[in-house]
Amino acid sequence: MTDYSLDRVPDLAPSARYKFATRVLPLLLLALILLSIPLFEPSRTWLSLFNAIGINMVFALSYNMLLGQAGLLSFGHAVYFGLGGYAAMHGMNAIENASYDGGIWAAFPMFGLPLVGFAGGALAGALIGFPSCRRSDVPFAMISLGIAELVAAAGFMFISVFGGEEGITGDRMNGIELFGLSLGPLGDVYWFIAFWTFVGVALMYAFTRTPLGKMAQAVRDNPERVKFVGYNPNRVRYLVFIAAGGFAGLAGGMSAVNYEIFTPESLSVIPSGLVLLMAFIGGARYFAGPILGAVVLTYMQSNLSDYSEAWLLYLGLLFIGMILFAPGGLAGLLLSGTAALKHSLSVKGLLRVGAFASSALLAAAGIIVLVELAVRYSNGFGEAFEPFGLHLAPDQMMSWVVGLVLAGVGIGALKVLSKQGGMGS
Amino acid sequence: MSALALQLKDLRKSFGPAKIIEGVSLDIARGERHAIIGPNGAGKSTLFNLISGLFPPSSGQISLGGKQINGLKPHQINRLGLSRSFQVSNIFANMSVRENVRCGVLWSLGYGHSFWRNIGNLKEVQHKTAEVLEKVGLTEKADVPAVLLTYADQRTLEIAITIAGGADVILLDEPTAGMSHSETARAIELIERATEGKTLLIVEHDMGVVFGLSDRISVLVYGEIIATGTPEEIRGNARVREAYLGDETDMAEVTA
Numbered sequence: 009m010t011d012y013s014l015d016r017v018p019d020l021a022p023s024a025r026y027k028f029a030t031r032v033l034p035l036l037l038l039a040l041i042l043l044s045i046p047l048f049e050p051s052r053t054w055l056s057l058f059n060a061i062g063i064n065m066v067f068a069l070s071y072n073m074l075l076g077q078a079g080l081l082s083f084g085h086a087v088y089f090g091l092g093g094y095a096a097m098h099g100m101n102a103i104e105n106a107s108y109d110g111g112i113w114a115a116f117p118m119f120g121l122p123l124v125g126f127a128g129g130a131l132a133g134a135l136i137g138f139p140s141c142r143r144s145d146v147p148f149a150m151i152s153l154g155i156a157e158l159v160a161a162a163g164f165m166f167i168s169v170f171g172g173e174e175g176i177t178g179d180r181m182n183g184i185e186l187f188g189l190s191l192g193p194l195g196d197v198y199w200f201i202a203f204w205t206f207v208g209v210a211l212m213y214a215f216t217r218t219p220l221g222k223m224a225q226a227v228r229d230n231p232e233r234v235k236f237v238g239y240n241p242n243r244v245r246y247l248v249f250i251a252a253g254g255f256a257g258l259a260g261g262m263s264a265v266n267y268e269i270f271t272p273e274s275l276s277v278i279p280s281g282l283v284l285l286m287a288f289i290g291g292a293r294y295f296a297g298p299i300l301g302a303v304v305l306t307y308m309q310s311n312l313s314d315y316s317e318a319w320l321l322y323l324g325l326l327f328i329g330m331i332l333f334a335p336g337g338l339a340g341l342l343l344s345g346t347a348a349l350k351h352s353l354s355v356k357g358l359l360r361v362g363a364f365a366s367s368a369l370l371a372a373a374g375i376i377v378l379v380e381l382a383v384r385y386s387n388g389f390g391e392a393f394e395p396f397g398l399h400l401a402p403d404q405m406m407s408w409v410v411g412l413v414l415a416g417v418g419i420g421a422l423k424v425l426s427k428q429g430g431m432g433s
Numbered sequence: 434m435s436a437l438a439l440q441l442k443d444l445r446k447s448f449g450p451a452k453i454i455e456g457v458s459l460d461i462a463r464g465e466r467h468a469i470i471g472p473n474g475a476g477k478s479t480l481f482n483l484i485s486g487l488f489p490p491s492s493g494q495i496s497l498g499g500k501q502i503n504g505l506k507p508h509q510i511n512r513l514g515l516s517r518s519f520q521v522s523n524i525f526a527n528m529s530v531r532e533n534v535r536c537g538v539l540w541s542l543g544y545g546h547s548f549w550r551n552i553g554n555l556k557e558v559q560h561k562t563a564e565v566l567e568k569v570g571l572t573e574k575a576d577v578p579a580v581l582l583t584y585a586d587q588r589t590l591e592i593a594i595t596i597a598g599g600a601d602v603i604l605l606d607e608p609t610a611g612m613s614h615s616e617t618a619r620a621i622e623l624i625e626r627a628t629e630g631k632t633l634l635i636v637e638h639d640m641g642v643v644f645g646l647s648d649r650i651s652v653l654v655y656g657e658i659i660a661t662g663t664p665e666e667i668r669g670n671a672r673v674r675e676a677y678l679g680d681e682t683d684m685a686e687v688t689a
Binding site for chain 1: 485486487506507508511512516517519523524525526527528531532535536537539540541544545546547548549550551552553555559562563566567572575576594595597598
């Protein structure tokens with residue numbers, strides 16, 4: 009038998025430089041972006057968009073604790089967002105009442121309401137997750153859907169708690185001011201959102217680096233094997249579920265302060281579906297994926313609807329396209345794109361990336377023309393689609409041909425390009 | 434503390450009308466290397482699944498170090514110091530080799546479900562992981578995603594995860610299945626090294642491996658143990674020849 013000396017065990021930990029570049033730097037970058045946004049003096053419209061993005065970032069990341077980390081597909085994650093948000097709304101009203109009548113809530117700053125949301129979401133996660141985390145895969149997904157319907161229905165029924173259809177409202181300008189923020193003007197709310205966005209993102213990132221976070225990934229990969237290294241996969245799922253509920257509740261608390269209203273709609277399967285789209289489109293396999301998804305989808309939600317009434321259709325197409333052709337999501341596309349550039353920083357490589365991008369653009373343009381024509385045709389007002397000064401009327405054959413040709417050429421070119429060795433996506 | 438590492442008493446398992454294990458009794462001493470052989474469908478893997486807690490036995494008793502473990506869940510049995518490998522590589526495919534082994538180390542070092550510690554700062558975990566990797570010779574491939582390993586390396590990783598938690602009783606289910614001759618030789622050397630001072634229960638098809646490695650052998654046929662003994666005793670056992678080793682050329686190879 010060979011004598012193996014174990015005295016000098018090699019240090020396998022990654023280098024400090026690598027750790028800094030991959031773990032600390034991205035967070036510093038996020039902080040820098042959050043801090044520098046007000047320097048550009050954004051308009052009120054942009055500020056409210058940024059606030060919405062911050063809320064959705066935390067919400068989408070909390071969803072990805074389940075989907076990306078623990079491999080749990082949930083159709084009802086808005087339940088925890090909503091219940092956390094409601095808890096924060098009640099907290100907001102308790103602070104307001106306490107500011108007249110006194111009481112312990114008088115000592116609680118409005119700024120801290122996301123913590124109330126966290127507690128509410130985590131408590132809901134602990135209660136609902138107890139039965140539902142005993143299953144995984146399809147049964148888990150079905151249970152989550154059932155619970156979403158159930159809680160949303162209860163939201164409309166129990167009026168004293170959820171306020172019925174109008175929901176409950178509050179006033180955030182009460183109680184103690186923290187950091188000199190009255191939370192009245194939108195600029196103050198921006199700092200509030202930025203602070204909690206950073207805290208949420210940083211904590212959820214840290215979670216992926218803990219023993220529990222690592223075991224969640226192990227459960228996702230191979231729950232069977234986890235049992236034989238001393239862990240109960242159901243217990244791991246349950247604990248992650250509680251944490252995910254808590255961070256969804258944190259986002260709910262941010263939303264409560266931002267909008268000063270919560271309605272039972274926010275508990276329903278519609279926001280649950282939207283957060284699923286954010287995680288998927290952004291890239292559930294990457295930590296930063298849902299952040300990208302939240303940015304893109306929130307932007308689409310608030311701005312695309314100004315340009316086209318068919319924006320939900322585009323969202324659906326984007327989702328299907330991502331699932332079919334880029335399962336790594338936007339984050340996966342970005343990574344493989346930069347990797348391809350790094351590997352072959354040649355004229356040929358650049359041409360290839362350019363060819364890919366322009367064919368995709370062509371295909372998208374064709375599809376947009378067809379969708380817009382279809383919308384106008386079905387409206388029946390005889391309105392024409394006029395992009396860049398073109399006149400495409402839905403009652404003219406030529407317009408449809410333009411759309412079909414653009415889409416056909418674009419998709420064909422993409423097919424040819426991917427046959428010659430894809431971009432790795 | 435019992436002198437026996439593992440004891441099976443009249444263990445039975447049936448799936449509906451199919452009786453797979455029909456009264457298996459076996460005493461395995463501490464530090465013993467015990468092999469279970471038998472034809473396909475004899476119930477070897479089922480026996481492993483019963484001992485490791487994947488299935489509850491229909492009747493009978495299993496004790497680990499004197500403590501009764503039948504009916505316990507796999508993770509509970511694992512925490513009591515019994516670890517097993519799988520016939521088909523059962524690893525965490527999307528993780529690196531190092532992360533795979535680390536998953537095997539965490540519970541035994543008491544880090545459980547902790548979510549307040551940075552795994553990168555746990556020196557003890559890193560040290561133990563590196564030690565296991567060094568022991569099985571996967572140090573160079575520590576950062577390779579497990580899914581990209583060669584078949585033989587995946588089998589090695591399977592063993593590495595199994596021993597990582599420092600369990601005293603190790604169950605290996607056909608660790609050399611599908612390996613070439615040279616790979617098998619290396620795997621045997623690894624198994625001897627990795628299970629030194631531990632109790633080993635191994636299911637194996639390769640007779641060379643079985644007779645070379647084990648202190649004692651049990652022959653399982655149709656859910657029953659028809660013989661238990663030292664390699665010499667098994668070689669000379671007429672019932673074994675008849676029931677299992679039947680083929681004269683096979684036997685000649687073994688006795689040679």
